Amino acid sequence: MTIEHTLSIIKPDATRRNLTGAINAKFEGAGLSIIATRRLHLTQAQAEAFYAVHAHRPFFKDLVSFMISGPVVAQVLAGEGAILKNRDIMGATNPANAEPGTIRKEFAESIEANSVHGSDSPEAAAQEISYFFAGIDIVK
Ligand code: IDP
Numbered sequence: 001m002t003i004e005h006t007l008s009i010i011k012p013d014a015t016r017r018n019l020t021g022a023i024n025a026k027f028e029g030a031g032l033s034i035i036a037t038r039r040l041h042l043t044q045a046q047a048e049a050f051y052a053v054h055a056h057r058p059f060f061k062d063l064v065s066f067m068i069s070g071p072v073v074a075q076v077l078a079g080e081g082a083i084l085k086n087r088d089i090m091g092a093t094n095p096a097n098a099e100p101g102t103i104r105k106e107f108a109e110s111i112e113a114n115s116v117h118g119s120d121s122p123e124a125a126a127q128e129i130s131y132f133f134a135g136i137d138i139v140k
């Protein structure tokens with residue numbers, strides 16, 4: 001295994017309920033390090049651009065509205081196999097299908113308001129990290 005970087009977003013349903021610390025405890029408890037972090041309130045254009053890959057899905061408009069309904073916390077997580085490890089810690093997209101102990105099982109409100117985003121491949125991770133962070137923002 002090699003050290004990977006992945007992009008995580010704590011979504012508005014979770015920041016609204018003050019769950020940032022509880023969610024970060026899951027990442028850190030599983031051995032992922034937070035090497036960059038930034039709280040921001042996305043504009044509609046920014047959320048649409050971030051989720052452009054889903055532009056033709058029926059839920060796209062609702063997803064964008066949800067993602068701009070409050071602040072998010074964008075973070076770079078680092079660790080051994082961080083991309084897949086983060087996806088495991090997050091749990092399935094639909095919290096009804098998520099494993100016990102995962103973030104989505106414990107905290108998600110619905111398949112849409114599911115508390116966290118995580119990159120799903122090395123290509124996506126590189127692209128998504130560069131969307132939110134400059135090199136100087138990321139601790140070496
Ligand atoms: P992921 O976040 O587990 O990678 P994706 O399929 O990439 O799931 O979908 C991106 C986001 O779009 C999900 O996290 C969720 O917020 C939302 N989403 C996905 N599927 C649905 C759906 O069927 N209805 C409503 N929202 C959805």
Ligand code: MG
Pocket residue numbers: 118120
């Ligand atoms: Mg995805």
